[in-house]
Amino acid sequence: MSRSGRRRRRRLAAAGVALLAMTLLGAAAGQLVTRTPPAHGRYGIRQVPGGERLELLGGRVDLPSLAEALARDGQSRILTRQDGAWLLSRSLVVRPGASLQVRNTTLRLRSEPRRFVGLEARGGRLEITDSTVTSWAPGTGRPDDLAGDGRAWVLARDGSVLNVARSRLERLGYDRAERSGVAWRTRRTSGTVSRSVFAGNWDGAHLHGGRNLQIEGNVFRHNARHGMVLAAGCTNATVRDNQSYANDGHGLVVAQGCNDVTLTGNEVHDNRRSGVDLDGAVGLRLSANVVYGNELGVHVHGRARAVVADANRLTANRLDGLRVSSGATQVGASRNLIDFNHRAGVFLAEGAAEIGPANRLLDNEMGVWLSSDARGAEVTGNSIEANVLDGVHLAGARVGLVRGNTIRGNRKAAFSVAVRGSARPFLRRNRVVGNPVRERLRVEGHPTG
Amino acid sequence: MTRSRSRLRRPAILALAAALLLSAGAAGLAPSPRAAAVPRKVTHLEPDALDILRSPGKFLRSTRRHVILRPDRLELLRGPAVVATLPFPGRSGASLAQVAGALAGTSQADWIQETAPGVFLLRVSLVQAPGTVLQAAAPAVRQVRLLDHPEVYLSAMGATARFTGVTVTSWDPRRGRPASNRGQRPFVEYADGSDLRIVGSTFAHLGSDRASAYGVNWRRSTGGATGSVFHHNFFGAYTYQSHGLVFRGNVFRDNQVYGLDPHTGSTRLVIEDNRAYRNRSHGIVVSEDVTGAVMRGNRSFANGGNGIVLDERSDRNTVTGNLAEGNRGDGIVVLGSSGNLVRGNLARRNRVGIRVNLRSGDNRIQHNQVSGNRVGIELYGGAYQARLLANVVSGSASKGLVLEAPGATSRDDRVSGSPIGVEVRAPARLRGTSVAEVGRGIVVTERGIAAVDDAAVRATTAGVEVRPGGLVRVRTSSIDSPTPLAGSPPRAVLGNRLTVPSGPVPWLAMAGVAYLVVAVALQLLHVSRNRTERGRSLREVPWGVAKW
Numbered sequence: 001m002s003r004s005g006r007r008r009r010r011r012l013a014a015a016g017v018a019l020l021a022m023t024l025l026g027a028a029a030g031q032l033v034t035r036t037p038p039a040h041g042r043y044g045i046r047q048v049p050g051g052e053r054l055e056l057l058g059g060r061v062d063l064p065s066l067a068e069a070l071a072r073d074g075q076s077r078i079l080t081r082q083d084g085a086w087l088l089s090r091s092l093v094v095r096p097g098a099s100l101q102v103r104n105t106t107l108r109l110r111s112e113p114r115r116f117v118g119l120e121a122r123g124g125r126l127e128i129t130d131s132t133v134t135s136w137a138p139g140t141g142r143p144d145d146l147a148g149d150g151r152a153w154v155l156a157r158d159g160s161v162l163n164v165a166r167s168r169l170e171r172l173g174y175d176r177a178e179r180s181g182v183a184w185r186t187r188r189t190s191g192t193v194s195r196s197v198f199a200g201n202w203d204g205a206h207l208h209g210g211r212n213l214q215i216e217g218n219v220f221r222h223n224a225r226h227g228m229v230l231a232a233g234c235t236n237a238t239v240r241d242n243q244s245y246a247n248d249g250h251g252l253v254v255a256q257g258c259n260d261v262t263l264t265g266n267e268v269h270d271n272r273r274s275g276v277d278l279d280g281a282v283g284l285r286l287s288a289n290v291v292y293g294n295e296l297g298v299h300v301h302g303r304a305r306a307v308v309a310d311a312n313r314l315t316a317n318r319l320d321g322l323r324v325s326s327g328a329t330q331v332g333a334s335r336n337l338i339d340f341n342h343r344a345g346v347f348l349a350e351g352a353a354e355i356g357p358a359n360r361l362l363d364n365e366m367g368v369w370l371s372s373d374a375r376g377a378e379v380t381g382n383s384i385e386a387n388v389l390d391g392v393h394l395a396g397a398r399v400g401l402v403r404g405n406t407i408r409g410n411r412k413a414a415f416s417v418a419v420r421g422s423a424r425p426f427l428r429r430n431r432v433v434g435n436p437v438r439e440r441l442r443v444e445g446h447p448t449g
Numbered sequence: 450m451t452r453s454r455s456r457l458r459r460p461a462i463l464a465l466a467a468a469l470l471l472s473a474g475a476a477g478l479a480p481s482p483r484a485a486a487v488p489r490k491v492t493h494l495e496p497d498a499l500d501i502l503r504s505p506g507k508f509l510r511s512t513r514r515h516v517i518l519r520p521d522r523l524e525l526l527r528g529p530a531v532v533a534t535l536p537f538p539g540r541s542g543a544s545l546a547q548v549a550g551a552l553a554g555t556s557q558a559d560w561i562q563e564t565a566p567g568v569f570l571l572r573v574s575l576v577q578a579p580g581t582v583l584q585a586a587a588p589a590v591r592q593v594r595l596l597d598h599p600e601v602y603l604s605a606m607g608a609t610a611r612f613t614g615v616t617v618t619s620w621d622p623r624r625g626r627p628a629s630n631r632g633q634r635p636f637v638e639y640a641d642g643s644d645l646r647i648v649g650s651t652f653a654h655l656g657s658d659r660a661s662a663y664g665v666n667w668r669r670s671t672g673g674a675t676g677s678v679f680h681h682n683f684f685g686a687y688t689y690q691s692h693g694l695v696f697r698g699n700v701f702r703d704n705q706v707y708g709l710d711p712h713t714g715s716t717r718l719v720i721e722d723n724r725a726y727r728n729r730s731h732g733i734v735v736s737e738d739v740t741g742a743v744m745r746g747n748r749s750f751a752n753g754g755n756g757i758v759l760d761e762r763s764d765r766n767t768v769t770g771n772l773a774e775g776n777r778g779d780g781i782v783v784l785g786s787s788g789n790l791v792r793g794n795l796a797r798r799n800r801v802g803i804r805v806n807l808r809s810g811d812n813r814i815q816h817n818q819v820s821g822n823r824v825g826i827e828l829y830g831g832a833y834q835a836r837l838l839a840n841v842v843s844g845s846a847s848k849g850l851v852l853e854a855p856g857a858t859s860r861d862d863r864v865s866g867s868p869i870g871v872e873v874r875a876p877a878r879l880r881g882t883s884v885a886e887v888g889r890g891i892v893v894t895e896r897g898i899a900a901v902d903d904a905a906v907r908a909t910t911a912g913v914e915v916r917p918g919g920l921v922r923v924r925t926s927s928i929d930s931p932t933p934l935a936g937s938p939p940r941a942v943l944g945n946r947l948t949v950p951s952g953p954v955p956w957l958a959m960a961g962v963a964y965l966v967v968a969v970a971l972q973l974l975h976v977s978r979n980r981t982e983r984g985r986s987l988r989e990v991p992w993g994v995a996k997w
Contacts, residue, residue, distance in 0.1 A: 267920075269876075269898075290920065292855075292898060293855070293856065293876055315855065315876060315896070316875060316876040337918075340855040340875045340896075342855070363830070363831070363853075365808070365831070386830075388808055388831035389808075
């Protein structure tokens, strides 16, 4: 190779190295540019009964910058770093105009008997993303499992925004209204809850007063009371694709004053009480939910009104699949598969409900139970088959209307009745086939309540 | 002509039909006849076998004859009237031979008669009054024959009886053999505080479908039977509201309905080491509130119905170490009964090995060996929260486990050798379940909801198959199958080891590769030699031509 050729090669190599270096430098510079600059917030420490409270008064801060500011001011004990996690030892309140980001980290809230702290947004903004927030008992080096003597909590109220995404909020709260775990309280407070886990809290998540809440893809489990509660003032909420199980109370609760709620695609199972408890709410739509292994599958009560349950699966609940009681009205259920419930597929205790069309009530102990107070009930166009005892139980002489159903292959009778002959008006109005008898008198085993 | 032809043709057609039926039967095509369930038509003996003690007034219009053993005498009655009274030590354990001896000198000597040494024929009913004790023991008493008559029985209230080494049968004197059941055969009934103990004896050809007249009945009584045989009775032995009875080492065979039938509120029974076979319905069946029984080490086989049955609120019983084999129905059946423990039994070659259905809750099915049944263990139709633990289910013709009991759990069960290992038709949990040598491992049907943890599945077609509508979560399991997860996608899959076994050896491809390898090797060899040659002679050899 000639000398000029070698020179040319050297030049080319040098140019390549320079290009590579520039690329690397540019990338690094870009990284620096995209990093969030340290935020400047304002905070104060307020003396309150029982100690002091840290308050964020303005600015948008995250935990490292807050810890830095506190350390600068000689308050480093309030927020310390241990084992890769933050430990908050004073209650922290986010005031209007302030915003706290909890992102990609673990935040432990000190929680010992008589000394436990809260993370509260009171008019401010709290974002919990890709993080874990738990109570923490430094003495034991683990989360605080005992709620009986008070426990750390997370709260948003007074028009705050609390957004929780892809996070775990565990072992929080105790039996006190605003400190029930993770709570959204008062009107104008809002937020979104998505793809997060609420476990071991008093209430998994308690939402009160928010509008347009979106609760999607979360897990509410092993909470001491309910999995998720939508309480008064939560209007136009959507609860979609969540799981709620193994809670000591209900799986999902929609309470009085909570209107226009859609529950869809949720899986609610193995809760000690009801899977879905609809207590006095108005305008609820349930669809494509799978509810099993609870005491009651879906319980509509407390004068709840305008409830539509369509295409749900209510199965293997310890009492009833769907129970309508205490004056609930305008309850409609259609296209549901209601099976394997240990008492009744549908139990109409008191109220007005239209059961049908196209529900399938199979393999329950009783297909439908009409109490003597269920005079406003209509059971029409359903398939009531293969139930362990009877297809339909009539607990009174004239209870509701049963027509257009296929009542087939129930193991004791198509109808069981408390008053002999009370099934007679319905025998010709339904397709009654393959039952050992068409009507039997059943006096034993009346369920209570 | 036509007529004669049809005459000719008819036997031919019949013969053809018979031949077809026979061949179909031989080929197993014709359905095997179900257990010839005896059509029940319960009647009542009126007045009943105890009324002569309780309400003799009912016999005002009757000529039924009784010998009543009282504590101090024998009373001979025709209808309500006493025709003779004989002093007799009824309280002190008299023998049946002594009873017959006491009658021998009277004009009623043929009422109870020793027809041959040790053989006694009762032409009338013998009734023990409260406080009496009767012994029937070989060699003094070898056979007790109860005349085949609607109003002949052996009964007692508040009395004690011991049968040792004795055969008690009905008797048809015209034929000189025990009577066949025409609906009113003699029977034995000990009731209301009696104590009947049977040892090394045989009770046969007794009873019919009359209330409390099924064969040998304990009614609100104590005692039991040991080392005895009950055969060709209507029910082999029957109990009603009796407590603490012990049936040990007996044979219940060839009875018209059940072998042993503890019934209605009988509690704390011990049913141990008995054999029940060839009974037309079930071998051993406890029914209606029979609680706290221990059924242990029994063998119930070749019965027309099921081997062992717990029926109608028969709760909190223990069924352990039994064999239920080759019954036309199922091996062990729990029907409408709860809180029972079925443990360590062997159930094989039945229709279903162990079956639980009809409002049966919280039953524990543990450590059983279930093999060669059509279905191994089946929970369905009202069963709930059954707990299966460490059962070994093998060689089921159709399915190993069928779980259609909401809340059922299967823990550490081992299933092998069936087209379907486990079929989940309702909410169920499987933990540590092992399924091997099956076509489809775990099938979750359209109404099934399964949580599968720590399972090991080895299946030739599909590991876990989910039908549309079914839900399943599979966690930390090992699934070895050409299709580990088939059908609808599971709700969650976490920490599993899914293995797709390598397919059959591709011999053709391997042969092709081998050919190529050999060709390349030869070519290389050729090139190297060629190079050597070239070095020597500089002669070119055309590429691809072997030089040796």
